[in-house]
Structure formats: structure tokens, C-alpha cells
Amino acid sequence: MKKLICSSLFVMFALTGCVAKQDLSYLEPLHDRQLRSLLIAPVKNETIDVMAPTSVLATLPFSLAEKGYYTFPVNTVKVLLEGEGYYEPAEVHAAPPESLASLFGADAILYVTIHEWTSEYILLATTTKVDFEYKIVDNSGQLLWQARKELAYSPQQQNSTGNPLADLVAMAITAAIERAAPNYLPLTRMANGQVFSGPQTGLPPGPYSPIYGEYYKKVAEQSVNPAAN
Template sequence: MNKWIQAMAALMLLSVVGCATVERDENRLDDFHAAQPKSLLVVPVVNNSTDVQAPTSVLATLPFRLGEKGYYVYPVNTVKTLLEFEGYYEPAEVHAQPPEQLAELFKADAILYVTVHEWTSRYVLVSTTTEVDFEYRIVNADGAELWSARKVLQYSPQGNSSGNPLADLIASAVTAAIERAAPNYLPLTRQAHNEVFNGHYVGLPPGPYSPAYEEYYQQLNNPE
């Protein structure tokens, strides 16, 4: 019995795991550097998960991160309203439109497309794992892809060990139940945005409204 309890307690892990592997490519940002977009149009999010709240949460957290990088971001609610006025009600339909047409409609320099592949919380025995999986693409106003990234994150909560296997098992079950009832989606979503926009070899260059913008491109054009 004690071995079973210890085995169950061992299943509870505290982790936030990034599952995206990125190969270093020194030239991956050449097109972005050449275009140097100032404004980004964030179009409605395509949702391949079963949770209807996923796109709203993603859109609610994107503008802040992009603004931090120094880009002008068109207000997402205004974008949605204007697209619907033009007859585009479904995100998949928007993503299928020629980028040139969307950019011209808003006079945007570039377009950010986001797809939610996973937005789930799985409960197994006394463990709950919450997972998000996002794909990002920035496309220039002429239709050329400038940047892309994909991020998968998982979170499995666990309480501190008390040294009592039975007490730890009960505490883990309670913690897992809380996570199952109210999954930690927003913190994971914010972390995903932060890691793809600021991560090594995947991050975006600073935008024109960032204090690091001029120094970044000076160093790029005049390497030591």
C-alpha cells in the first residue's frame, strides 16, 4: 500500500515545459530586417481546440507583448468589427484571404496570424496537466513571410512535500482538482508570447518605438 501511495505521489510534478525545438539560423530574420515593419495587424485567431475562450484569451494578451517590443498594434476589437463589416466573420476565412488585401484594408505594414492547436487540461489519476500550443506567423504587406514560431507549454501543479506520503497524495489530489476546475491558461499564454517574441533565435527584433531599435539596426549594419 505504501509503495502504491509513493508511486501515485511521484506522478505529481511541478513543471512548465517548453516543447518547441528551434534550430539556429543566422539568416532567418533577413527578410524581417529588410522590411522593418512599423505596424502589425493582428487578425482573429484560428482555434483548433475545443475551448471557445481560447482565441479571446490569446488576443487579450498579444497587444501588450507586441507593444513592449516597440510595434504599433491595431486595436484587435476594432479590427474584428471592421472585418465583419467587410463580410469576414470566421477567422479561418480571414486567414485564407490574400495578405495584400488585408494589409491594404488597414494600411498595415505586416500581419500577424496566430493558430491555437491545443488548449486543454487533462486529468489523470491525481494529476492535472494544462497545455497550450500556439503557432505564429508574420507576413509582409506584399505576402512574403517575415517570421514564424511555434510554442508548446505545459503546466502540472504540485504542492510541497510534507514527508507524509498519504498527506502528500491527498494534497496533490486537491491541487490537481483546483487546476482542473480553473486551468492556468492565461499565465501559460503570456509566457508563450514572451518566449516567442523575446527568445534566442526565435524572437522579434525591436520595433521602431522601442528604445533599442536604433542601436539594434546600427549593430546589424555595422558589425564589429
């Protein structure tokens, strides 16, 4: 809970002047709507790894729950969408958001597209990379928020024993393990966390967040007295 509150306070601190002043105009559409429920659309995959969408989709509900939003169960969403004739993520992303939101009574839809999901092996190093695009559209079809995040992870660079030969062997082993079974999930969780809670992209707290009331009290105060920001 302490970790959740600390990560959620970032945007509020920015609003109250506890950190360097920055442009938070991107939050205005989200403040106006004060979303409660989000429909997570099936993840669109532009890579050759067929398991990538499943891995990304598995991390999104938890990441959004940490922010205080209700998300519809992804398996139920999949079954209901297939019942409506939507079998491919690309079809869902191309469908009218008003129609999709009305099927579930959702306030908005989160669309995620995977642009990169690779693990590159060069000499004694393996680097795992992800590139995700995020977009939230409300139930009237209005774009409320969008972000993109690229991250890379090279496990063989994490530790050093001070012994060059031992480090070389360790790097080779670590790189081989990562190449054989790339560890995408931690990188995906990190990408979600940085997008949903980071500077210039962080979402405001949802209604199930412990700081929701205090946050929107500050928003209301600043709308009455902008000079206080």
C-alpha cells in the same frame, strides 16, 4: 522597464557575440522590412474550447508592445473585418494578406493558430497544455517569420512540504482546482514571451523599443563588416 530591456537585448547580444554564435539568418527578412505596425488577425482555433481564441487574442497586443511594435486595437479590427464580410477567423486567414493589410495601412499581419488547448487529469495530476503556431506576413504577401510553441503546466508539481501525506493531499486539491478552472493565461503569456523574445525565434525590437536605434546600428555595422560577427 528593466524587464523589457533585458528581454529585448537577447537578439542584440547574439548579434554582437555576447552569447554563443547561432544561426540568425531567420532575422534577415525582418531586418529588411523593419516593421512598425502589426495587424493581429483573429485567432484561428482548431480545438473545441470556444473561449480559447479570446484568451489568446487578449495576450498578443501586450506581448508585441513589449517588443516595441504598434498593434491595431483588436476590437476595432474585428468590427472593420466584419464590415468587409469576414466573420470567421478561418476566412480571415484564407484572405489575401495584401487586401487585409491595405484595410488598415499595416506593415504586416500576425496570424496565430491554436492547435492544442487542453487540461488533462490523470490520477492526482492535472496538466494544462497549449500549442500555438505563429506567422508574420508582410503587406505584399511575403512570409517574414514563423514559429511554433508547445508548453505544459502542472501546478501540483510546483511545491513540496517534505511531508508525503500533506503533499499528496495538496496535490489532489491543486489538481482538482486546475481541472475545474485551467489557468491558461499565464501559460499563453509565457508562450508568447518565449516565441517573441527567445532563441531562434525572437523578433528584433520594434521602433518603440528603447534599444531600437542601437540594435539597428549594430545590424548596419555587421552588414558592412560581416567578419565582425
